[in-house]
Amino acid sequence: MNILKVDDKGKAACDDCKAFVKTTYLLRDVPFSDQSGVVKNVLVGVCNQCNSVVSLPHQSTPLVKEQLEKQRGILETRVPAHFIDILNLASFELGGSMDFVATLIRYYLHNLANEHLSEKEINHYLTHSLTKGKSQKRLSIKGRHIATDLAKIKELMPITSTSNIIKIIVLKINEDVLLKNNAEKIQFLKSFIAISS
Template identity: 30%
Template sequence: MKLYQPGDTSRAICPHCGKLVSTTFAYRDVPFEDGSGVVKGILAAVCDECQNVIAIPAQSTPAIRRARDAAEISLEVSIPAPEVEILDAAAYRVDPSATTRFRKSLFAFYLQRLRHSEETAEMLRRDFEAWNAVKTEQRKRVSRGIRIPHRRLSFKISPKTDRDVQWLMETSGMNKTDTVRSVVMEIEKDLLGPNTPRELRHLQDIAAVVNA
């Protein structure tokens, strides 16, 4: 790997100027591509004509990764233990070798299917209320006075995923815990039902990447 120093020069295509330009390496604050944050003071190739950052050398990648990790948001709720087990059982159906890391991928995948449709969010709330009533009654009958523990479910999610969670909360009128539980409900219906889920192959591909 070539290590660049401030003041080193190179040439690259500038997307702003639309041509091959000379560049000079300098320290700059660089925003993430998705607009979720900024990594401060990394070495980058700067166009000599328009002064925009147009390339990032490999040596700056660790700083970008650290900045992105710091920008992640904690999603943490306490839910009934059987619902955490639903996530793990669903993950096992997708990939028997999946680790707990795959819980977040499952959650994010199903969240994407629910977002940005007010009609879907309203239907989700109604379905969750009915599902929760059934689960509560089942636990009362089966537990016979045995306490059902709650477990902490915690993910580090991107600002974009956090915005999707916030949108679903606001649109459905559910709090954060019930919003997460409603996604668990969708996972149970799709992955733990009697039929083979239509997205199973796609999820298996995701699991292979997550567990690589």
């Protein structure tokens, strides 16, 4: 295999120029085709005429694959500090430790992906007074199904940002567990903790 270096030259088809063009291999940040993330600093072929990324050399594929998997399995967003308090309190209320917060979010995320909230319901959550406040704390959740669930929610419902999805989930948890609006759900989550701990 021919290993390429930065500034090496090549040729590739450019979609933008609609031609077979001369290229230069450069390090670039490349977004995934579905815009779900970015692979940073990866060696790619860049069109000499229009500067767009036109080819991905074979030697760059392990890096892309690794970053794709890493980024897809992690939900990372910033939330107001009281969101973390709600999550910790709910977890405590259910008899779980703070470790249970991640499981709780994964569960609600998966549920949300399988129900269909109306626009009215979505607005109820997103305009709730508890959604106000500066997003000063980082929330990071790992899980195999997170990317699929997030994508499904964004496809099914008029919610475009991950932070809005988290807002809805935290408020649902607040209603169900802390305001005790859903006895059945609380019972289910308690047994869920019993199994998973």
